[in-house]
Amino acid sequence: MKYIKFILCLLFGLMFINAGLDKFLHYMPMPEMEPEQMKLFSAFGEIVWLMPLIGAVEIIGGLLFIIPKTRALGAIVILPVMVGIVLHNFTLFPTVEGRIIAVVLLLINIWVLIDNREKYKALLG
Template identity: 75%
Template sequence: MKIIKLILCTLFGLMFINAGLDKFLHYMPIPPIEPEMQKVNEAFGTIVWLMPLIGFIELIGGLLFIIPKTRALGAIVILPVMVGIIIHNAVYMPEGLAIAGVLLLINIWMIIDNREKYKKLICS
């Protein structure tokens, strides 16, 4: 079970590191998108600080998630982005919900797995 957790957490972290880096370096090709989605992307683009902030959170969260000692913090850091991904996919791209759902489940699993660490924050 430990090896499965290590592999899933490493892949999860690498996916978010990749997504975060792409927000700064723009190396992944953008597939053709529907006009409604194009409007959403343009709206996000008008908020000049939003994508760099999300990219930074994805990058840091992904790095923290890979390292077992910092995984609990990484799971919490990446959770708001993960919720945004789920909502975005539910509204605009339902075909992406399967992958997003699996990622959310991995994130929730790590939060539950580290619940003892969070108790110190809540019940101090």
């Protein structure tokens, strides 16, 4: 079970590092989008600091998620981005594949949060 968790966390972290790096380097092709989706991405582009901020959070969170000692912090850092991804996939990209990937990633994130719940008790007072 320990190895399965490490492999899942490694893949999870690498996916977020890749997504974060793409926000700076733009090396992945953009998928075809509906006019409504294009409008949203144009609006995101108008806020010049938004995508670099999300990219930085994804890279930092992904790195923290991979390292077992910092995984609990990485799970918290990534959670808001993960919730945004799920909401985005269920509202603007209604493909089955996108929804499945988003839900699986959210479940991995929740699993790590639950697995580290003892570490969070001091935060909750």
